[in-house]
Amino acid sequence: MNNFELKNPTKIIFGKDTIKQLESEIPKDAKVLLLYGGGSIKKNGIYEQVKKALTKVDVVEFGGIPANPEYATLMEALQVIKEENITYLLAVGGGSVIDGTKFLSAAALFEGDTPWDILTNNIRTEIGMPFATVLTLPATGSEMNSGAVITRAETKEKLAMGGPGLFPVFSILDPQVISSIPQRQLANGLMDSFTHVLEQYMTYPVGALLQDRFAESILQTIIEIAPKVLKDPTDYEAAANFMWSCTMALNGLIQKGVPGDWAVHAMGHELTALFGIDHARTLAIITPSHYKFNFETKKEKLAQFGERVWKIKEGNKEERAHAAIDKTEAFFHKLGIQTKLSDYTDDYKGTAEEIAKRFTDRGWLGLGEHQNLTPEKVEKIVKMAY
Ligand code: NZQ
Ligand code: ZN
Numbered sequence: 001m002n003n004f005e006l007k008n009p010t011k012i013i014f015g016k017d018t019i020k021q022l023e024s025e026i027p028k029d030a031k032v033l034l035l036y037g038g039g040s041i042k043k044n045g046i047y048e049q050v051k052k053a054l055t056k057v058d059v060v061e062f063g064g065i066p067a068n069p070e071y072a073t074l075m076e077a078l079q080v081i082k083e084e085n086i087t088y089l090l091a092v093g094g095g096s097v098i099d100g101t102k103f104l105s106a107a108a109l110f111e112g113d114t115p116w117d118i119l120t121n122n123i124r125t126e127i128g129m130p131f132a133t134v135l136t137l138p139a140t141g142s143e144m145n146s147g148a149v150i151t152r153a154e155t156k157e158k159l160a161m162g163g164p165g166l167f168p169v170f171s172i173l174d175p176q177v178i179s180s181i182p183q184r185q186l187a188n189g190l191m192d193s194f195t196h197v198l199e200q201y202m203t204y205p206v207g208a209l210l211q212d213r214f215a216e217s218i219l220q221t222i223i224e225i226a227p228k229v230l231k232d233p234t235d236y237e238a239a240a241n242f243m244w245s246c247t248m249a250l251n252g253l254i255q256k257g258v259p260g261d262w263a264v265h266a267m268g269h270e271l272t273a274l275f276g277i278d279h280a281r282t283l284a285i286i287t288p289s290h291y292k293f294n295f296e297t298k299k300e301k302l303a304q305f306g307e308r309v310w311k312i313k314e315g316n317k318e319e320r321a322h323a324a325i326d327k328t329e330a331f332f333h334k335l336g337i338q339t340k341l342s343d344y345t346d347d348y349k350g351t352a353e354e355i356a357k358r359f360t361d362r363g364w365l366g367l368g369e370h371q372n373l374t375p376e377k378v379e380k381i382v383k384m385a386y
Contacts, residue, residue, distance in 0.1 A: 001208045004256040010144045011170040014244065016236070018174045019046065019134055022053035022090075025170050026132065030088035032059045033081055035101050037093045038066065044180035046136055050092055060084050065093070068151040068158065068272055068279070069100030071116065074107070078115065081108050081129075088130050091168075094137030094185075095192075095279075099148035102166045105129045119150055124163035133171040137181055138243040139189035139280065141196060141250025143171035149269065149279075158273040173247065175239035178229070186233060187335040188280035190226045193246040194219060194331075195264060195283040202291065202301050203259040203369040212304070214254045219309050221245045226335060259369040264290050266367055267382060270355045277344050284332040284339045289384035291325045293377070297370060341386050352382035 013021050026032060034050065041047040051059075062077045080086070081104060089108075091101035105128035107115035117123060135143045142148065147162040178186070201215040222245050228238035248254070267290075268282030277285070291298060299321040306312040306324030315323065332339055341348045356379035359365070367373040373381075 001206055001211075001257040002259070006252065006256050007164075008144065008167065008252055009169075010167045010251075012144060012173060012247070013170060014173045014175075015240075016174060016176060018172050019049040020053045021172060022050060022132075022134070023056070025172075026054065026057055026090065027088065028056065030057060031084065031086050032057055032088045032090050033077070033084070033086040033104075034059050034061045034090050034092060035065060035077065035097055035104070036061075036063045036091075037097045039063065040180065041092055041136060044136075044177070046092060046134065046177060050090075050134060054090075060086065065097050065100045067094075067096045068149075068276075069096045069103065071103075071150055071152040072154070074100050074103050074150070075115070077104055078107050086129075089132075091131060091133040092136065094135070095140030095142045098133050098135070098140070098142040098168075099150065101131050101133070102128070102142070102146075102148035103150050103161065105131045105166060106161065106163070116152070119157075119159040119161050123161075125161070125165040126163055128163075128165040130169050133168045135171055135173050135243070136177045137185060137189060138173075138175075138178065138246035139185075139192045141193070141247055143168060143173065144247050144251035151273065156273045158269040160269075173243055175236060175243045178239040178242065179234045181233060183230060183336070184278075186229055187337055188278050189242070189246060190222055190229065190335055191280035191284055191332060191337055193249040194222050195280070195287060196249040197222075197254065198287065199261045199264060200255040200258060202298055202305065203261055204297060205300050205304070206258055208258045211254055211256065211258045214248075216305070216308050218245050218249050218254070219305075223309070223331065226331075230335070261369045263367040263373050263378075263381075266359075266364070267355060267378060270358060271341065271351075274351065274354065275345050275347075281337055281344065284337045285341050285344070285385050286381065287332075288325055288329045288339055289381050291328075293381045293384060294368070294373075295321065339385075341382075348386055352379040352386075355379070355382050 091098045106125040108129040146166040151158045225238045267286045271282040302321035303317045306320040310327040356375035359375045
């Protein structure tokens with residue numbers, strides 16, 4: 001097991017009818033900016049619940065943060081923060097609204113030239129403006145981690161940021177919010193959380209028995225509840241297990257003491273930036289090719305995953321590892337998610353070269369758990385995913 005440090009300061013308030021607890025959690029003297037997305041919260045009753053809990057606090061609102069939170073929109077919100085002397089941010093939404101809020105938390109206190117530098121220069125945020133979240137869509141784990149991914153349409157870029165100052169103070173997770181989520185977004189949440197676990201598990205063994213079993217238990221839970229969540233999003237038990245699995249998949253716990261990959265996400269973000277494909281679906285496109293291309297270095301864990309999660313008993317180690325990749329791709333299809341780039345766009349020619357060039361330009365010369373995935377290898381993986 002590798003050495004590690006673990007600190008996660010986010011308070012989680014989980015369960016039925018917990019949104020009203022905003023009233024006691026938000027400081028009474030705060031001037032709050034309530035941030036939300038395209039308006040789903042106004043149709044499903046979440047907005048009313050939030051407003052009711054905030055009647056005693058000074059609140060300004062900013063709606064319209066799009067999926068894949070857009071820099072230009074966030075800069076408008078930053079203006080509001082400055083003009084209104086906001087002291088506390090409250091994100092009500094999925095990963096996009098929460099990530100946008102994290103960017104604002106950092107940008108509000110940033111002293112450099114332009115907040116875009118936080119993303120291009122990899123500036124870690126040590127202290128941000130305090131913020132909390134009401135999660136409306138289980139998927140990213142952003143409600144309990146300190147990372148964010150921001151898009152800039154103007155340059156077709158999608159870049160990550162983070163730092164210890166970007167953990168939410170608290171996050172409210174009421175699984176009842178799932179009942180209004182469209183099928184496409186439910187499938188995305190299942191896919192994204194599943195891949196988050198894989199990125200931290202499908203590397204090579206380091207004797208971290210407990211971390212492996214944490215990861216496998218989350219994968220097994222997602223596989224078990226996926227059909228129930230998709231069939232009936234009002235099934236509270238399934239919804240609760242779905243929501244908590246997504247949070248646990250990316251709150252830092254399972255990555256401690258083990259190597260991480262994250263190359264699937266790096267390539268996937270480029271597909272979102274170039275084609276606007278939903279984040280989760282980009283992961284489904286890259287994952288099978290990535291595991292086939294890196295089969296030799298990942299086969300120990302692939303075989304273990306096959307045996308423990310997919311219950312594959314037959315064949316030698318290599319055969320079980322190959323069968324695990326096939327089972328995983330079949331699971332993505334069962335979620336209703338296609339796994340080839342050509343399923344999403346006809347305009348895919350040259351994509352692999354473009355992504356390899358971007359990685360070269362950024363100096364990303366060695367991705368993955370061995371830091372040996374060169375832009376040339378990335379180009380091959382993306383081509384395999386056409
Ligand atoms: O905008 P509104 O109208 O609210 O609608 C949203 C949006 O259209 C809708 N929705 C959310 N909750 C709903 C709902 N519709 C009905 N009922 C509800 N209760 O769902 C749509 C998608 O929302 P979005 O927030 O974009 O989805 P998700 O949570 O999947 O977030 C995706 C973003 O998070 C980033 C992704 O790259 C992408 O930008 N990620 C963030 C990570 C992190 N911070 O740790 C890690 C991830 O790997 C990921 O990169
Ligand atoms: Zn993800």
